[in-house]
Amino acid sequence: QKEVEQNSGPLSVPEGAIASLNCTYSDRGSQSFFWYRQYSGKSPELIMFIYSNGDKEDGRFTAQLNKASQYVSLLIRDSQPSDSATYLCAVNPYQLTFGKGTKLSVIP
C-alpha cells in the first residue's frame, strides 16, 4: 500500500526563520513529488514540484529530494505569517497519493 507520511505538527517558527517540512514515502517507484499549501477552509494550491534528486529552488521555497532515502522536504526561507497553513506532500507513481499534511504556524 502506498503511503506518504508527514509530521502533523503544528510546527511553529518565528517570523524570518527557516521552516523545514518533511515527508517520507513508501513506493520506490514514485517519480514525481509535489508540495501543496492549503489555508484553513480553502483548497490546496500547488507550490512546487520536483522530479530529480537534489534541490529545486523557487523564490523563498526549496524542495529537496532524496530517492534513496525516500525522503522529500520543503524549506521556506524568511518565513512570513502569511505562510501559516497546512502543507501537503503528494507523491506520484501513477496517481497522486497525499500525506495528511503538516500545519505550519509562523509567529510574528
Add this chain to the structure above:
Amino acid sequence: ETGVTQTPRHLVMGMTNKKSLKCEQHLGHNAMYWYKQSAKKPLELMFVYNFKEQTENNSVPSRFSPECPNSSHLFLHLHTLQPEDSALYLCASSQDGGTLSTDTQYFGPGTRLTVL
C-alpha cells in the same frame, strides 16, 4: 472564469435527499478528479476521468455517482448519503490523467458538504 470552479460551495442535505456537485475546468486539461477531504485524514481520491472515460474508482460507495459529459465538466451525484460522508469535496484537473509522471493537478475551491 479561470482555473477550476465548483458549485455549490456549501451544501447541507438530509440523508434521503438527492443532490449534485458540479465542477468545471477552464484550463484545457484532459483529466478531471474527485477527492474527498475529511478532518485529520489525507485527501482521498474517489474518481478519475481521462478524456471523459472513467479510469479510476477507488472503491467508492454507489451512493456517489460521477458523470463526465466532456473534458471540461464533471459532476458528482449524491443520494442517500450518511452523516460520515460530510466532508470537503474537491475537484481537480490535469493535462494527462497521470499517464505522465510530470502531470500536475490543480484544484477547485471545493464544496463543503454536511449530511444531516
